[in-house]
Amino acid sequence: MKLPVLDNDTSLATSEGCQSSGCGSSDDSLTHLPEEIRNKVANHPCFSEKAHHYFARMHVAVAPACNIQCNYCNRKYDCSNESRPGVVSEVLTPAQAVKKVKAVAAEIPQMSVLGIAGPGDPLANPQKTFETFRRLSDEAPDIKLCVSTNGLNLPASVEEICKHNIDHVTITINCLDPKIGAKIYPWIYWDHRRIRGEEAAAILIEQQQKGLEMLVERGVLVKVNSVLIPGVNDQHLKEVSRVVKEKGAFLHNVMPLIAEAEHGTYYGLTGQREPTAAEVEEIQNSCSGDMNMMRHCRQCRADAVGLLGEDRGEEFTLDKIEAMEIDYPAAMEKRAQVHQEILEKLDADSGAAVQPQVPAASRPVRMAVATKGQGLINQHFGHAREFLVYEASPEGVRFVNHRTLPRPYCEGGDTCGEDAESLMAIVIRELQDCEVLLASRVGFEPWSALEEAGIQPNGEHALEGIEEAILAVYQKMQAEGQLQAKQPSLQTA
Amino acid sequence: MAYQIVDKCVNCTACEMVCPNDAISADVNQFNIDPLLCTECAEAFADPQCTSICPVEGAILDELGEAVNPPGSLTGIIPLVAA
Structure with missing residues (x-):
């Protein structure tokens, strides 16, 4: 599924209205x-x-x-x-x-x-x-x-x-x-x-x-x-x-x-x-x-x-650094190759934009994403130090901002226990405007806590592209009739 | 007539760069002023240069041992609040 990735820099078709001349027109x-x-x-x-x-x-x-x-x-x-x-x-x-x-x-x-x-x-x-x-x-x-x-x-x-x-x-x-x-x-x-x-x-x-x-x-x-x-x-x-x-x-x-x-x-x-x-x-x-x-x-x-x-x-x-043995010319060649591959991928992605298949009156939905780079949903909920927040709307998907945690929910093997509850409260407060949380995996306990707070955890899109996954979830919400109603009241932790 | 840097120094190097007499140099944990070279910028500038750029209150003392930039004079943080 291809989608238009509305860039925050030009387009703001949100519930607050469009504030930019480039609104909705650019990917x-x-x-x-x-x-x-x-x-x-x-x-x-x-x-x-x-x-x-x-x-x-x-x-x-x-x-x-x-x-x-x-x-x-x-x-x-x-x-x-x-x-x-x-x-x-x-x-x-x-x-x-x-x-x-x-x-x-x-x-x-x-x-x-x-x-x-x-x-x-x-x-x-x-x-x-x-x-x-x-x-x-x-x-x-x-x-x-x-x-x-x-x-x-x-x-x-x-x-x-x-x-x-x-x-x-x-x-x-x-x-x-x-x-x-x-x-x-x-x-x-x-x-x-x-x-x-x-x-x-x-x-x-x-x-x-x-x-x-x-x-x-x-x-x-x-x-x-x-x-x-x-x-x-x-x-x-x-x-x-x-x-x-x-x-x-x-x-x-x-x-x-x-x-x-x-x-x-x-x-x-x-x-x-x-x-x-x-x-x-x-x-x-x-x-x-x-x-x-x-x-x-x-x-x-x-x-x-x-x-x-x-x-x-x-x-x-x-x-x-002193202890590293480095072949600098080889490293520069490798770098050139890696950069070229990334640029080609970015180029291919940017040329492939379409409107999401939802009615124009559909309300926008914010989703939080756990990622460790490459534009993928590839981070376990418990290991995330930050979440990226996106907004899906009939115009496409745009990046909103990031939300930082004081530390990941599961730091190391044995620290999920004591502080987990207070950390969960921070997660819920930071993501109170989000209705969905996409991660490569979400553990049982945080899953329940998120769901109770009105943030639907979702692990179905592990290793998929962020924007593709958000669009898929948004269209599924539309198919299930969730985009007509007003946004459910926000959880205020 | 010479200034002295004490251990509040954070090693930011600013004073060393502006000293007209090359009197300031890095030591192990802080910068030092060579008392034989320091003139307190007399005749060179209206204000001594090191104390005009130093960001740390109490880091530079005059010949009487008084802080040239006393607490609160640079950051506006009054000592009671900072304590």
Whole structure:
């Protein structure tokens, strides 16, 4: 069964109505873009939702210094067991970083992208950042290079960025208004001074916008990240989205603020609340009329390794890399072959879209999926650390977002017992808008709990493609008369 | 006249990059300032550079042993809350 995979980036035919001009008309958000740009992002897991099921990325932590303070960041970045931006296990020299990249790219042939994202600001560490890029473009020329920045040093770095063939840049832009900026950034280091308050925010904003314009002028693809901070910039992000799109940014990634007290950040310690998944989705939807939105970001560490939903950094510590024996030329050949196969598969899938066979008035249904990549339902419920949520509607299937668990339901063999009940409550709360859960297998106990909560577990589509399976379930629901009625009342755990 | 870095340092390297006198270098667990080279940036800049970029309150002390960036001055986190 073929289906149209409505991409979240262009089409939003939901019960809230259609908010985008491309509504329902496209099977792929990228189809309206020039071929040159489509080719640039086809294997980039952060710039393309489709690619993120197949291609892996890594960050190397070569850039510890920062030139600003953000209220969501704690500069004591040394942490091995948290998954959030700005933390790393070990800072690397450029030489160590190059070695690590080549080792990972040899062991994980799906790897297509190397990013430098901290743990400070990469462009506040220009020597280390650009030395790493320079050596990698020589020694692993097939790997795409990417950098993310707060933007303060961006205009001064644009020439260097272009020289090193870095064609993907992410700028974190949280606001356009210095009054709002002063609530997010307590200070910046600029022109040999520490500057505070609105004056600081105004300089930062000016540099970000100027840097964005300069990159676009030179044909560099720019993604804009914004941290959604309830009560601070939530109402402002739509304007941010509109302006950065106008200036030529390619993609906007609105991410939820992470503000736990134990992280020691200003927001964490002063009780600034995090947005709910529904709030993030609402802001993403309200921005999407103006902009391609990224919805699959996992807010990864500055030393993350692997597919977006996983972190294999532990397998590639410096001492482990030292012990590896690697045939680099053979690894590069293997990589080329693996990438080609994935791209061919993606290409074949995208050309084969049809409407689901349901009446146009059928209500949309959300389904959660357990996957470990390759676009398949191939994860056991109990092993899933996260679920991907999709929405099926008469227009097709679109990706909504992901929902993360603090740990899998069954961690190891014997820990399903004690905490299982409380973890199940979290699963049910996180998936309260979903009516179906697709996994390769669901155990007896969680099966009953999910069913009781109004989430139908389903193991019949193990190892099938995610979108195909969702479409099949949706059509079956239609055949059984389940799509006419209003959605059953949501379980609120 | 020289500043001193203490063990609150998180090794972020920012001070080393901005010091005009090359007075700052990495040690085993933290960065150190060479008191013979440090001028507190007198005559070079209006403000001492290391203390203008250091993100950690209390990591750099002046010659009297006082924190140049005292608690609360950089993060806005008042010590009572942080404690």
